[in-house]
Amino acid sequence: MKKFNVVICLLCLPAFAFCQDNNWDLQRCVDYALSHNISVRQSDVQQRLSAIQLKQAKAMQIPTLSMNSQAGEHFGRYIYPTTNQFATNNSFSQNYGLQSGITLFNFFSQQHAIKSAKALDNANKFDIERAKNDVALNVAAAYLQYLLSLEQVNIAQGQIALSQKQLDITNKQVAAGSLPELNSAQLESQLATDSSTYITNEATMIQNKLQLLALLNLSADAPFNVSLPDVEAIPLIPLSEMQPQDVYHIALRNQYQQKVDSLNILSALEETKSARAQMYPSIQMSGSMNSNYASKDPYGFSYSKQVFNANLSEFIGLSLNIPIFNSRQLRSNYEKSKENVISAELTQEKNNQALQQNIYTAYSNAQSGIQNYNANTKSESYSAYAYELAQKRYDIGIMSTSDYLIAQNNLYTAKMNKAAAHFEYIFRLKVLEFYKYNHIKL
Known part of the structure; x- marks a missing residue:
């Protein structure tokens, strides 16, 4: 659940245009993935099928038509094809046949089969869009993870620069004899810790980059650069306009998965009607034309005279087919089709429950997110003020290095928490926006 929400909310990232080929914004990443992703291509294949x-279902309404011909040499005793009498002389013969048939009435089994196939085809069309959404969300998730890791690297670099600057000042004071050497050792330790944090963040950044490149089917050594977005510029819809019960009822109509589920139920219902109709009598009309040629015709007719006149026969008729017993195949098909309807309905119910749970969870997270952001904003402000005071006290030598480093680390932690809380709050709102509009307004 949490992973799903986080993935969806990532679409809130705005697009940034770049002029170089190796610079990628979110839109370019998504577009590239959609044209290369296997899941989307598989959904497209299913829709074509x-x-x-x-x-095929529509073609079942069209009359069938087939033609056959057979030619051969007769030897020994046989029935002569044009006279139906026994003959012993060798002869050559050829026959032609043309057959056609059509179902006139079968209790609308074919019509229901067409409706079922049409509903399934529409469901698969929506499933392509669902697959595209999934791919876009997965790419956006990896994209954001990469952006966040880049920001962590930048913050770690700033922390190193700050510690290095303070170490340089302290070393000068130690050399001048105004501060004990212990102060320099403590700052050296802090600088080593900051460097270790930077190395860890950089390794995470590289891993996130490789994961994103893999989703895009790009080589691991491909030139790839992104830019951190301006979080403050992301438009937000007020939480008061995102009441979960309203969003849920709208999402039931807008979300592609819910559209797929509804069409799958319709397809299963029509298939049930078609299977039931096959258990009743049906009426077919058929017709045929047959002719033949024999090389030793007793009347001496030519090839065309025999085939198109003398030996030509025609037939047209109606047939009634009444299923009585066929090893329970038709009854079993009907009963299985009813179970398929129940299965499709249960799938819809399950997906609707998951949708409702996701929306209410996202709303709850958005509520707590803004409270958490406000709290961390205050914490960052107080930590910045405390660090400013600590810096002044340390510069005049009335604060120990360990106390100064505590104030510095508190400010670093507060900045990280505020940034994380800000992203969290924005993205939780974007989750609700996605459910309501089936896309993200940037």
Whole structure:
């Protein structure tokens, strides 16, 4: 649940245009992934298969037509094809046949089959959009992870610069005899800790970059640069306009997964009607034309005279097919189709429950997110003021190095917590926005 929400909210990142080919914004990453992602291509294949199935269902209403021909040499005793009498002389013969048939009435089984195939085809079209959303969200998740790791690296670099600057000042004071050497040793230790944090953050950044490149199907050594977005510029919809019960009812109509579920139920219902109709009698009309040729015709007719006149026969008729017993195949098909309806309905219910839970969870997280952000904003302000006072006290030698480093680390932690809380609050709101509009307004 948490992972799903976090992934969805990542779409809130605004697009930034770059002029160099090796610079990537979120939109470029998503577009590239959509054209190369296997899951989207697989969904597209499924939709094309369902389109073929729909064409096949519609074609069942068209009369069938087939033609056959057979030619051969007769030897020994046989029935002569044009006279139906026994003959013993060798002869050559050829016959032609043309057959056609159409179902006139089968209790609308074909019509329900067409409706079922059409609903399935529409469901697969929406499923392509769902797959695209999933890919976009996964790419956005990896993109944000990379951006956050870049920011962590930058903060760690700033921390190193701050510690190094303070160490240089302290070393001069130690050399002048105004401060004990212990102060320099403590700052050296802090600088080593900051360097270790930087190395860890940089390793995480590289891993996140490789993960994003893998999602994009790009080489690990491909030129790839991104830019940190301006979080303050991201537009936000007030939380008061995102009441969870309202968002949920809108999402039931807008979300692609819910549209897929509804169409799958419709397809299953129509398939049930079609399976039931197959258990009743059906009426077919058929017709045929047949002719043949024999090399030793007793009347001496030519090839065209035999084939198109003398030996030509025609037939047209109606047939009634009444299923009585066929090893319970039709009954079993009907009962399985009813179970398929129940299965589709349960799938819809499960997905709707998950949707409702996601929305209410996102709303609760957004509420706590703004409170957490406000609290961390105050904490960062107080920590900055405390550090400013500590800096002044340390510079005049009335504060120990360890106390100064505590104030410095508190400020560093407060900045990180505030940034994280700010991102969290914004992204939680974007989760609700996604559910309500099925996309993110940037």
